[in-house]
Protein backbone atom coordinates (compact mmCIF):
# COMPACT_ATOMS: atom_id res chain seq x y z
CA UNK A 1 0.00 0.00 0.00
CA UNK A 2 1.17 3.57 -0.77
CA UNK A 3 0.89 6.68 1.39
CA UNK A 4 -2.27 7.25 3.44
CA UNK A 5 -3.22 10.92 3.72
CA UNK A 6 -5.27 11.78 6.83
CA UNK A 7 -6.97 15.20 6.93
CA UNK A 8 -8.31 16.74 10.15
CA UNK A 9 -5.63 14.88 12.10
CA UNK A 10 -6.02 16.93 15.29
CA UNK A 11 -9.79 16.35 15.63
CA UNK A 12 -11.37 13.67 17.83
CA UNK A 13 -11.66 11.07 15.08
CA UNK A 14 -8.48 12.29 13.34
CA UNK A 15 -6.42 11.80 16.49
CA UNK A 16 -7.69 8.25 16.98
CA UNK A 17 -7.22 7.40 13.30
CA UNK A 18 -3.64 8.70 13.57
CA UNK A 19 -3.07 6.14 16.33
CA UNK A 20 -4.98 3.27 14.67
CA UNK A 21 -3.24 3.70 11.30
CA UNK A 22 0.18 4.75 12.64
CA UNK A 23 3.09 3.70 10.44
CA UNK A 24 5.56 5.00 7.91
CA UNK A 25 2.85 5.29 5.23
CA UNK A 26 0.62 7.61 7.24
CA UNK A 27 0.73 11.35 6.50
CA UNK A 28 -1.47 13.07 9.13
CA UNK A 29 -2.26 16.73 8.37
CA UNK A 30 -4.03 19.17 10.68
CA UNK A 31 -5.58 22.49 9.65
CA UNK A 32 -2.26 24.31 10.19
CA UNK A 33 -0.69 21.98 7.59
CA UNK A 34 -3.53 22.17 5.07
CA UNK A 35 -6.64 24.34 5.09
CA UNK A 36 -9.04 22.27 3.01
CA UNK A 37 -10.89 25.39 1.83
CA UNK A 38 -7.73 26.34 -0.13
CA UNK A 39 -8.44 24.34 -3.28
CA UNK A 40 -5.03 24.95 -4.84
CA UNK A 41 -3.28 23.76 -1.69
CA UNK A 42 -5.50 20.65 -1.68
CA UNK A 43 -4.53 19.87 -5.28
CA UNK A 44 -0.82 20.52 -4.60
CA UNK A 45 -0.86 18.33 -1.49
CA UNK A 46 -2.62 15.38 -3.11
CA UNK A 47 -0.31 15.64 -6.15
CA UNK A 48 2.84 15.78 -4.01
CA UNK A 49 1.95 12.94 -1.61
CA UNK A 50 0.31 10.75 -4.28
CA UNK A 51 -1.69 8.84 -1.65
CA UNK A 52 -3.37 5.49 -2.25
CA UNK A 53 -6.03 6.44 0.29
CA UNK A 54 -7.21 9.82 1.59
CA UNK A 55 -9.22 9.91 4.82
CA UNK A 56 -11.16 13.14 5.29
CA UNK A 57 -12.32 13.82 8.86
CA UNK A 58 -12.45 17.62 8.50
CA UNK A 59 -15.78 19.25 9.20
CA UNK A 60 -17.54 22.39 10.24
CA UNK A 61 -19.77 20.81 12.87
CA UNK A 62 -21.19 23.65 14.98
CA UNK A 63 -24.73 22.61 14.13
CA UNK A 64 -26.52 25.61 15.69
CA UNK A 65 -24.11 28.19 14.22
CA UNK A 66 -24.68 26.75 10.73
CA UNK A 67 -28.37 27.68 10.99
CA UNK A 68 -27.70 31.43 11.14
CA UNK A 69 -24.81 31.37 8.63
CA UNK A 70 -24.54 28.24 6.52
CA UNK A 71 -21.59 29.53 4.45
CA UNK A 72 -18.70 28.20 6.61
CA UNK A 73 -20.45 24.82 6.89
CA UNK A 74 -20.88 24.55 3.12
CA UNK A 75 -17.30 25.75 2.53
CA UNK A 76 -15.78 22.93 4.60
CA UNK A 77 -18.44 20.20 4.38
CA UNK A 78 -19.36 20.53 0.70
CA UNK A 79 -17.17 22.81 -1.47
CA UNK A 80 -13.84 21.60 -0.07
CA UNK A 81 -15.06 17.99 -0.32
CA UNK A 82 -15.91 18.62 -3.98
CA UNK A 83 -12.34 19.88 -4.58
CA UNK A 84 -10.76 17.05 -2.60
CA UNK A 85 -12.80 14.35 -4.37
CA UNK A 86 -11.76 15.70 -7.77
CA UNK A 87 -8.12 15.87 -6.69
CA UNK A 88 -8.41 12.22 -5.58
CA UNK A 89 -9.92 11.28 -8.92
CA UNK A 90 -7.12 13.04 -10.85
CA UNK A 91 -4.39 11.34 -8.79
CA UNK A 92 -5.95 7.88 -8.43
CA UNK A 93 -6.57 7.98 -4.66
CA UNK A 94 -9.43 6.21 -2.89
CA UNK A 95 -11.36 8.70 -0.75
CA UNK A 96 -12.72 7.69 2.66
CA UNK A 97 -15.06 10.48 3.74
CA UNK A 98 -16.94 10.81 7.02
CA UNK A 99 -20.55 11.90 7.27
CA UNK A 100 -23.37 12.03 9.77
CA UNK A 101 -26.69 10.64 10.96
CA UNK A 102 -28.02 14.21 10.58
CA UNK A 103 -28.51 13.56 6.85
CA UNK A 104 -31.68 11.83 8.15
CA UNK A 105 -34.59 12.90 10.27
CA UNK A 106 -37.01 14.76 8.03
CA UNK A 107 -38.75 11.66 6.74
CA UNK A 108 -39.77 9.25 9.48
CA UNK A 109 -37.84 7.85 12.42
CA UNK A 110 -34.75 5.61 12.32
CA UNK A 111 -33.10 3.22 12.39
CA UNK A 112 -31.98 4.06 8.88
CA UNK A 113 -30.10 1.67 6.63
CA UNK A 114 -27.62 2.91 4.04
CA UNK A 115 -30.18 2.88 1.23
CA UNK A 116 -32.79 4.96 3.12
CA UNK A 117 -33.53 8.30 1.47
CA UNK A 118 -31.81 11.18 3.29
CA UNK A 119 -33.90 14.17 4.37
CA UNK A 120 -31.84 16.49 6.58
CA UNK A 121 -33.56 18.81 9.03
CA UNK A 122 -30.83 21.42 9.47
CA UNK A 123 -28.21 23.35 7.47
CA UNK A 124 -25.34 21.25 8.84
CA UNK A 125 -27.09 18.07 7.63
CA UNK A 126 -27.73 19.62 4.20
CA UNK A 127 -24.07 20.65 3.90
CA UNK A 128 -22.87 17.15 4.87
CA UNK A 129 -25.29 15.56 2.39
CA UNK A 130 -23.97 17.90 -0.32
CA UNK A 131 -20.47 16.67 0.59
CA UNK A 132 -21.59 13.06 0.17
CA UNK A 133 -22.94 13.83 -3.30
CA UNK A 134 -19.72 15.69 -4.17
CA UNK A 135 -17.76 12.52 -3.32
CA UNK A 136 -20.09 10.27 -5.28
CA UNK A 137 -20.18 12.51 -8.35
CA UNK A 138 -16.39 12.88 -8.64
CA UNK A 139 -16.03 9.36 -10.00
CA UNK A 140 -13.21 8.46 -7.64
CA UNK A 141 -13.24 5.17 -5.70
CA UNK A 142 -14.79 6.06 -2.36
CA UNK A 143 -16.23 5.02 0.97
CA UNK A 144 -18.61 7.36 2.80
CA UNK A 145 -18.82 6.39 6.47
CA UNK A 146 -21.72 7.88 8.42
CA UNK A 147 -21.49 7.85 12.20
CA UNK A 148 -23.22 9.61 15.09
CA UNK A 149 -22.75 11.31 18.47
CA UNK A 150 -18.93 11.21 18.35
CA UNK A 151 -16.81 11.68 21.44
CA UNK A 152 -13.08 11.09 21.72
CA UNK A 153 -10.17 11.75 24.02
CA UNK A 154 -8.88 14.68 21.91
CA UNK A 155 -12.23 16.49 21.96
CA UNK A 156 -13.49 18.68 19.15
CA UNK A 157 -11.97 22.17 19.15
CA UNK A 158 -14.91 23.46 17.07
CA UNK A 159 -17.39 22.18 19.66
CA UNK A 160 -15.27 23.06 22.69
CA UNK A 161 -14.81 19.40 23.66
CA UNK A 162 -17.62 16.89 23.46
CA UNK A 163 -20.90 15.99 25.16
CA UNK A 164 -19.25 13.87 27.88
CA UNK A 165 -16.84 16.62 28.90
CA UNK A 166 -19.64 19.22 28.81
CA UNK A 167 -21.75 17.11 31.18
CA UNK A 168 -18.83 16.61 33.58
CA UNK A 169 -18.05 20.35 33.53
CA UNK A 170 -21.68 21.26 34.31
CA UNK A 171 -21.69 18.74 37.17
CA UNK A 172 -18.48 20.26 38.58
CA UNK A 173 -20.04 23.72 38.37
CA UNK A 174 -23.06 22.31 40.29
CA UNK A 175 -25.45 23.81 37.77
CA UNK A 176 -28.91 22.37 37.06
CA UNK A 177 -28.50 20.18 34.00
CA UNK A 178 -31.37 19.73 31.53
CA UNK A 179 -30.87 17.22 28.73
CA UNK A 180 -33.24 16.28 25.92
CA UNK A 181 -34.95 12.95 26.29
CA UNK A 182 -36.78 13.05 22.94
CA UNK A 183 -33.77 12.57 20.63
CA UNK A 184 -32.26 9.10 20.44
CA UNK A 185 -28.92 8.13 18.94
CA UNK A 186 -26.09 5.62 19.07
CA UNK A 187 -23.24 7.54 20.78
CA UNK A 188 -19.94 6.47 19.27
CA UNK A 189 -16.44 6.49 20.76
CA UNK A 190 -13.96 7.67 18.13
CA UNK A 191 -11.31 5.16 19.30
CA UNK A 192 -13.77 2.34 18.45
CA UNK A 193 -14.68 3.96 15.13
CA UNK A 194 -11.00 4.43 14.22
CA UNK A 195 -10.16 0.81 15.01
CA UNK A 196 -13.18 -0.31 12.99
CA UNK A 197 -12.01 1.80 10.04
CA UNK A 198 -8.59 0.14 10.24
CA UNK A 199 -10.22 -3.32 10.06
CA UNK A 200 -12.57 -2.10 7.36
CA UNK A 201 -9.76 -0.86 5.09
CA UNK A 202 -7.90 -4.14 5.59
CA UNK A 203 -11.03 -5.99 4.38
CA UNK A 204 -10.95 -3.94 1.13
CA UNK A 205 -14.73 -3.44 1.11
CA UNK A 206 -16.79 -2.56 -1.95
CA UNK A 207 -17.35 1.19 -2.33
CA UNK A 208 -20.33 3.33 -1.34
CA UNK A 209 -22.01 4.39 1.87
CA UNK A 210 -21.58 2.55 5.20
CA UNK A 211 -23.11 3.21 8.62
CA UNK A 212 -20.78 2.62 11.54
CA UNK A 213 -21.64 3.30 15.18
CA UNK A 214 -21.33 1.69 18.59
CA UNK A 215 -24.22 -0.73 19.26
CA UNK A 216 -27.42 0.13 21.12
CA UNK A 217 -29.53 3.23 21.39
CA UNK A 218 -30.19 5.88 24.05
CA UNK A 219 -31.51 9.39 24.42
CA UNK A 220 -29.10 12.22 25.22
CA UNK A 221 -30.62 12.25 28.73
CA UNK A 222 -29.95 8.51 29.20
CA UNK A 223 -26.41 9.08 27.90
CA UNK A 224 -25.89 11.87 30.46
CA UNK A 225 -27.32 9.76 33.28
CA UNK A 226 -24.91 6.93 32.44
CA UNK A 227 -21.94 9.33 32.43
CA UNK A 228 -22.84 10.54 35.93
CA UNK A 229 -23.54 7.03 37.23
CA UNK A 230 -20.19 5.70 35.97
CA UNK A 231 -18.35 8.67 37.52
CA UNK A 232 -20.23 8.37 40.81
CA UNK A 233 -21.70 11.88 40.48
CA UNK A 234 -25.14 12.99 41.62
CA UNK A 235 -25.79 16.35 39.95
CA UNK A 236 -29.20 18.01 39.55
CA UNK A 237 -30.04 16.42 36.19
CA UNK A 238 -33.49 16.16 34.64
CA UNK A 239 -34.95 15.37 31.24
CA UNK A 240 -36.31 18.07 28.96
CA UNK A 241 -37.75 18.28 25.45
CA UNK A 242 -36.31 19.68 22.23
CA UNK A 243 -39.13 22.21 22.21
CA UNK A 244 -38.37 23.44 25.73
CA UNK A 245 -34.64 23.63 24.97
CA UNK A 246 -35.31 25.65 21.80
CA UNK A 247 -31.96 25.13 20.07
CA UNK A 248 -31.60 27.12 16.80
CA UNK A 249 -31.16 23.97 14.66
CA UNK A 250 -33.85 21.29 14.49
CA UNK A 251 -32.49 17.83 15.23
CA UNK A 252 -33.91 14.42 14.37
CA UNK A 253 -35.93 12.59 17.05
CA UNK A 254 -34.42 9.29 15.94
CA UNK A 255 -31.50 9.22 13.52
CA UNK A 256 -30.14 5.84 14.61
CA UNK A 257 -28.05 4.24 11.88
CA UNK A 258 -28.51 0.52 11.12
CA UNK A 259 -25.00 -0.82 10.37
CA UNK A 260 -26.46 -3.04 7.64
CA UNK A 261 -23.65 -3.11 5.05
CA UNK A 262 -20.99 -3.51 7.74
CA UNK A 263 -22.81 -6.58 9.09
CA UNK A 264 -23.25 -7.96 5.55
CA UNK A 265 -19.44 -8.01 5.21
CA UNK A 266 -19.34 -10.41 8.19
CA UNK A 267 -17.60 -7.83 10.38
CA UNK A 268 -18.39 -7.92 14.12
CA UNK A 269 -20.60 -5.11 15.41
CA UNK A 270 -18.93 -2.38 17.45
CA UNK A 271 -19.35 -2.89 21.20
CA UNK A 272 -22.41 -1.51 23.04
CA UNK A 273 -22.25 2.23 23.77
CA UNK A 274 -22.18 1.84 27.61
CA UNK A 275 -18.99 -0.26 27.38
CA UNK A 276 -17.42 2.22 24.99
CA UNK A 277 -18.35 5.10 27.30
CA UNK A 278 -16.69 3.36 30.23
CA UNK A 279 -13.52 2.84 28.17
CA UNK A 280 -13.52 6.54 27.26
CA UNK A 281 -13.97 7.62 30.89
CA UNK A 282 -11.11 5.32 31.86
CA UNK A 283 -8.88 6.70 29.09
CA UNK A 284 -9.59 10.25 30.34
CA UNK A 285 -8.92 9.16 33.97
CA UNK A 286 -12.42 10.23 35.00
CA UNK A 287 -12.87 6.92 36.85
CA UNK A 288 -9.73 7.30 38.97
CA UNK A 289 -10.25 6.70 42.67
CA UNK A 290 -13.41 4.59 42.42
Ligand SMILES: NC(=O)c1ccc[n+]([C@@H]2O[C@H](COP(=O)([O-])OP(=O)(O)OC[C@H]3O[C@@H](n4cnc5c(N)ncnc54)[C@H](OP(=O)(O)O)[C@@H]3O)[C@@H](O)[C@H]2O)c1
Pocket residue numbers: 008009010011012013014030031032034035036037056057058059060061076098099100101128146147148149150151155156157158159190
Ligand atom coordinates in the same frame (compact mmCIF):
# COMPACT_ATOMS: atom_id res chain seq x y z
N1 LIG B 1 -18.93 15.10 16.33
C1 LIG B 1 -20.03 14.38 16.07
O1 LIG B 1 -20.88 14.18 16.93
C2 LIG B 1 -20.21 13.76 14.69
C3 LIG B 1 -21.31 12.97 14.46
C4 LIG B 1 -21.47 12.36 13.21
C5 LIG B 1 -20.53 12.56 12.23
N2 LIG B 1 -19.47 13.38 12.46
C6 LIG B 1 -18.50 13.57 11.39
O2 LIG B 1 -17.32 12.86 11.72
C7 LIG B 1 -16.18 13.55 11.26
C8 LIG B 1 -15.19 13.78 12.39
O3 LIG B 1 -15.84 14.51 13.44
P1 LIG B 1 -15.06 14.92 14.76
O4 LIG B 1 -16.06 14.92 15.87
O5 LIG B 1 -13.79 14.15 14.89
O6 LIG B 1 -14.75 16.45 14.42
P2 LIG B 1 -13.67 17.42 15.11
O7 LIG B 1 -13.08 16.82 16.33
O8 LIG B 1 -14.34 18.76 15.22
O9 LIG B 1 -12.54 17.47 14.00
C9 LIG B 1 -12.72 18.13 12.79
C10 LIG B 1 -11.37 18.58 12.32
O10 LIG B 1 -11.55 19.31 11.11
C11 LIG B 1 -10.62 20.36 11.13
N3 LIG B 1 -11.02 21.42 10.21
C12 LIG B 1 -12.11 22.21 10.25
N4 LIG B 1 -12.07 23.09 9.24
C13 LIG B 1 -10.93 22.85 8.56
C14 LIG B 1 -10.31 23.42 7.43
N5 LIG B 1 -10.88 24.46 6.78
N6 LIG B 1 -9.14 22.91 6.99
C15 LIG B 1 -8.56 21.89 7.63
N7 LIG B 1 -9.07 21.30 8.72
C16 LIG B 1 -10.25 21.78 9.17
C17 LIG B 1 -10.62 20.84 12.56
O11 LIG B 1 -9.45 21.58 12.81
P3 LIG B 1 -9.41 22.62 14.03
O12 LIG B 1 -9.34 21.79 15.28
O13 LIG B 1 -8.15 23.39 13.77
O14 LIG B 1 -10.64 23.44 13.94
C18 LIG B 1 -10.66 19.52 13.31
O15 LIG B 1 -9.36 19.03 13.55
C19 LIG B 1 -16.71 14.82 10.59
O16 LIG B 1 -16.87 14.59 9.22
C20 LIG B 1 -18.08 15.03 11.21
O17 LIG B 1 -18.95 15.73 10.35
C21 LIG B 1 -19.27 13.97 13.69
